[in-house]
Amino acid sequence: MIRIEGLRKVYKNGSIEVEALKNINVEINKGEFVAIMGPSGSGKSTFMNILGCLDRATSGLYILDDKKIEDLADNVLAEVRNQKIGFVFQSFNLLPRITALKNVELPMIYAKVSAKDRREKAMHALERVGLTDRVHHRPNELSGGQRQRVAIARALVNNPAIILADEPTGNLDSKSGYEVMEIFKALNKEGATIILVTHEPEIASQTKRIISFRDGEVIDDRALEGELVEYT
Amino acid sequence: MIAFEILKIAIQNIYANKMRSALTMLGLIIGIQAVVIITTLGNAAKADMTGAFDQYGKGKLNINLTSAERPVVYRDFFSDGDVEAIEALEEIEAASAEIRRNVTLKYKNKEISSDLYGVNSNYDQVELVQIIKGRFLQESDIKGRRNVIILDEKSAVALFGTTEAAVGQVITMTTGPQTFELSVIGIDKISDSTLMKMAMGEYYYSFIPITLASRFYYVDRYPRMMVQAQEFISLDGVTEKILNLLERRYKDSAMYRIYKRETEFAQVSQGLTFLTATISGIAAISLLVGGIGIMNIMLVSVTERTREIGIRKALGARPSTILLQFLIEAVILSVLGGFLGLSLGSAIGYGIVSLLKLPFIISIGAIAYALIFSTVVGVVFGVYPAKKAAKLDPIDALRYE
Known part of the structure; x- marks a missing residue:
């Protein structure tokens, strides 16, 4: 599903070049539940942005669902984000002025889904995250956990190939964080591919595979079999 | 269909910032209003003149003496016989x-x-x-x-x-x-x-x-x-006939100048048109100011909504879709402003015109001009902010606080 070979990302800051990612080689298959770990500045966010087609690699290969991403024009890239990727952010990133339901409908507007289908699918997605009773509330009328669940519903509503979650529990209390992780686990069990960026070991440990970054390189990539692994 | 969704979003945004939207439109409202009032008055004046002309200008000629070639002498003046001879011409009624x-x-x-x-x-x-x-x-x-x-x-x-x-x-x-x-x-x-x-x-x-x-x-x-002269007759032909007749009556035809009322009216009417156009042009400068106001607010709006733009982009909005969203918003503001200016201008114009007892004429041209012009203002001044929004880097936009 995802194949990354020799991926590099270089930022130019005036005359100084910063290599954020050096020769990354990763393969992620359909149905995996992966945590990407690493301290800040390790390149995990850059990696995440490239995975999410929000940013382009300087060089290297990125194949998502048989598509070579670097070849695609901006408009096609927007379509890829819309169809193949569902984002969940640390700060939820819901539009504040519209209801939960409308927020979930948003990606489908850009996918040109009819209003009736949009509503139906959005309701279904909200049902999957257990929020059927709050669909007509605006984000500021919802708790943090509820907001993140709306965001998850929004991420999965277009049936994306991967769900990318960037510190999804970072702004949540532990109970809400737990609930959110339970949703991710359930979605993964239903077959969704989930990639989660976190620096919390207890969150990472709930996934099935941890890829660790440091200084722009993958320093560890291991599968988990249920046991808790201490992050070093 | 996506255009309809974008339109809905744009209207929601305008509605969410009612006060700001109203103030933004004000410049354009005043500008269009001024132009509409002036053209209404100009048209009214012209219609009034045309009415007056229709009443006593059609087919009328004045024959005056002119000292262009030599001083006028008494024998150049018209005698009763001259008047009768001219009246006897078949094209002449009186x-x-x-x-x-x-x-x-x-x-x-x-x-x-x-x-x-x-x-x-x-x-x-x-x-x-x-x-x-x-x-x-x-x-x-x-x-x-x-x-x-x-x-x-x-x-x-x-x-x-x-x-x-x-x-x-x-x-x-x-x-x-x-x-x-x-x-x-x-x-x-x-x-x-x-x-x-x-x-x-x-x-x-x-x-x-x-x-x-x-x-x-x-x-x-x-x-x-x-x-x-008889109406619907070519006045040029009549003019010539009169001069020939005077010549035959031993008069020096170079001493006469024949004025057509038509021409005089046309000249005044033309002057009025020019005057109206000029003042309208000056008033149109305020439209420019209105346009700049729209651009200003749209730029503020883009900055304010940077994060929203980032979210929309992450969710799959194309740059062109974002561009369209902001452009439509600017155009709605300007067209709405234009429409309000047109309505207010027409109302005020109507008030003034009826006070002066002049005819009120709704000119399709003025309506079209106001609406087209305001659309153009919206597009011209909306494009830059919309482009700015479309070009935002989604990562930076998402991080924007």
Whole structure:
């Protein structure tokens, strides 16, 4: 599903070049539940942005669902984000002025889904995250956990190939964080591919595979079999 | 369909910032309003003029003497025979000469200065004469050289207080050292045209039999002749015929200048159009200011909504979709402003026009101009902010606080 070979990302800051990612080689298959770990500045966010087609690699290969991403024009890239990727952010990133339901409908507007289908699918997605009773509330009328669940519903509503979650529990209390992780686990069990960026070991440990970054390189990539692994 | 969704989003955004949207539109509202008021007034003035022309301008010619080649001498003036000969032309319905002098008219202790016209009884065929009291000159007044006078409405009011009181009264006319007594037989209505009334101001005029005027001033030739040609006939041909006729009557045709009322009206009308256009153009500058206001607010809006733009982009909005969203928002603001300006301008224009008793004309051209122009303003000044929004890097935009 995802194949990354020799991926590099270089930022130019005036005359100084910063290599954020050096020769990354990763393969992620359909149905995996992966945590990407690493301290800040390790390149995990850059990696995440490239995975999410929000940013382009300087060089290297990125194949998502048989598509070579670097070849695609901006408009096609927007379509890829819309169809193949569902984002969940640390700060939820819901539009504040519209209801939960409308927020979930948003990606489908850009996918040109009819209003009736949009509503139906959005309701279904909200049902999957257990929020059927709050669909007509605006984000500021919802708790943090509820907001993140709306965001998850929004991420999965277009049936994306991967769900990318960037510190999804970072702004949540532990109970809400737990609930959110339970949703991710359930979605993964239903077959969704989930990639989660976190620096919390207890969150990472709930996934099935941890890829660790440091200084722009993958320093560890291991599968988990249920046991808790201490992050070093 | 996506366009419809974008439109909905744009309207929601405008509605969410009601106060700001209203203030943004204000510049455009005022600008369009000013242009609409000016064009409404211009059109009204023109229609008023055209109305006046239709009433007494069609097919009318003035034959004047000109000293372009040599000084005018008395024998160049029109004799009764000349007038009759011209009237006999088949294209001519009526020809009438006039003598004009400025005189003082007096009734009891009231006194006005009036332009006295010595005219024939067919004068009402070559000029607009609307008798509202009494009667106009008749053949017998001319032949009998009767001491009668017709006053205009305003003179009557100035001398007698009312038009009713004037008819039948005797007034004193003083011209040079001479004084005559004349009885008032009729009152002429002054023009219906508001502009004409304004232009006439304190102007008073009166008519007496041309034969009487000839006697007063010891003349039997007249410096000016008015002609009514048959309507729908080419006035150029008539002009030529008249000049040929004068030539045949041993006159020097180079001494005459024939003016068509049409041409004079066309010139005034043209001047009015030019004036309206110029003032409108100046008012249109405020549209520019309105446009800049829209651009300013759209730029603020893009900055404020950076994060929203990032979210939309992450969720799959194309740059072109974002561009369209902001562009549509700017265009809605400007078109709505244009529409409100048009409505307000028309209402105010209507108010002024009815106050001046001028005709109110809704011009499709002005409506189209206002709406098209405001759309153009929206597009022109909306493109830059919209492009800025479309170009935002989604990662930076998502991080924006």
